[in-house]
Amino acid sequence: MSIEYDAELAARRPRLRRPAGRLRLFFYRHPLGAIGALIMALFVFAAVFAPLITGYDALTTDAAASLARPGAAHWLGCDFMGRDVYSRIVYGARISLAVGIGSTLLGSVLGILVGLPSGYLGGWVDLLAQRLVDILQALPLLVLALVMAASLGPSLENVIIAIAIPLIPYVARVVRSNTLVLRELPFVEAAKAVGMSELRIAIRHVLPNTMAPLIVLATAQLGSAILVEASLSFLGLGIPEPYPSWGRMLSESAAEYVRTAPWLVIFPGIAISLVVFGTNLLGDALRDLLDPRLRH
Amino acid sequence: MTIAPARQHALESSPAAPVIEVEDLKKHFPVKKGLLRRTVGQVLALDGVSFAIPRGETLGLVGESGCGKSTLARTVLRLIEPTAGAIKVGGRDITHLRKRELRPYRREMQIIFQDPFSSLNPRMSAGDIVGEPLQIHGMAPQQRRQRVAELFELVGLAPAQMASFPHQFSGGQRQRICIARALALDPKLIVADEPVSALDVSIRAQVINLMMDLQRQKHLSYLFIAHDLAVVEHISRRIAVMYLGKIVEYADKNTLFLEPLHPYTEALLSAVPVPNPKLKREKRILRGDVPSPMHPPPGCPFHTRCPYVEPRCRVEVPQLREVRPGHWVSCHLR
Incomplete structure (x- = not known):
């Protein structure tokens, strides 16, 4: 038997064959997701090309420009040390995105590594994994961060790890509860009947x-990770001075300058809100895109 | 289609050996309770089941919900480990084979499930689903596509539909995908666990006819499970009636329909609709429910609902006996 399936297939969905067509289709089907993607692309661009798009160094102080208003010289104004707010936000994107994306990815991967075997294998693996999750959930974030900062010193990596750890129990529980349902479904049994290995079934089926609930959880987490970093930095446990992070820019000026120099609060706040908004839009679209039932 | 020489093993060389033979198969599920998960009882889902299916034949298996039909299907394929008994594929005992040793035998027997919606991974394309068994058993991607396209044609689907996802198919089409997946490895036995129960009546006949055509073409054997005798009548050659984890009657299709011996079979038969409203039949409606398989009644498992019950039925367990050539029944009264 010989069948011309390839030609038929190609004729059926020509647009999906080219990446440009795929992208256009994405913008057409998910306009909100496309906005989210644009916002994220903008911030990633800012983080990568920070020196090229800023006129001032983010760390240099200038007594003459202390608390300068937004204007031609300093677009978004200056803080009390005369540091340019626009430059600090652009450079801060590096740290805030690294913390947000890094801790969310790390927490999700570790959560999957705990939750998937816990739900799929059951038995003593499940018992052990769930007690581990209980322990993690019982640890207060700030205490954990305090211990880590005290023993390892405050640094970007330690902040990412400290924020990722509290995410593990949530991801692990979501993955486990879904896995408990999925492992009983006939398509998993069919894979077993074919002789597929348990590991492969767990990963492929x-x-x-x-993924759907996980993406929702992760995108929501990304925004809050940036805020958690703010509180850690405020306590001196986060990114060490003088490096700019949006969270700290917001928290250190909120109390003192909100009336006299509101630009110190408003602009970092807008940056954080935009990233949270962007990831949520992108996450929703991504969830739909990964689900064949919603794709067509 | 060609079959690799390596595939032609023991089964072909001894045509007399049944494709599958099951001897005194038992599956007891422990019932656990409390903090310490103490075992407080056993559910006797399978309580000594034996049968054999020769090449190219269909054994129909009927019984009420909860009688152990699905457990039997899964235990025969070793998706569930049996508590006792033996499963022989082509004369070779596979009951205690390890996973790796079992793999070549997995090619010989496949399964089709009742619910065509949950038996296909919603995130895989139909072509990937049908091709997966081939991938697991090491077929190269190019050959695989060709083979999947052939399988699609074989079950009456267009090869162009290979890129579609399960939700884009109707129930009947999904069941065809399941059949194609089951056929991918060229098995000799297909266990069909109520394959048409979830389908519209109008689609059922199509799927059953497809299965019968495939049987003729490929000389397949089926273990065809249903809770409805009318469906089983059409496709089976022999029929086994199950009640509470036991086979209570086992005979040729015609014999069973014309001269049922077990009172339970009689009751099941009187529930089969007859396409003539004027025909008055004696209805035997069973009272009560199937007793809990955790606490099966002493003596004959059917005595709590049997219209002809006698004192000894309550005490003595009847054995499955061959009362006429090829007609087995487990009842004290026959």
């Missing part, structure tokens, strides 16, 4: 079907 179970994990992809737990």
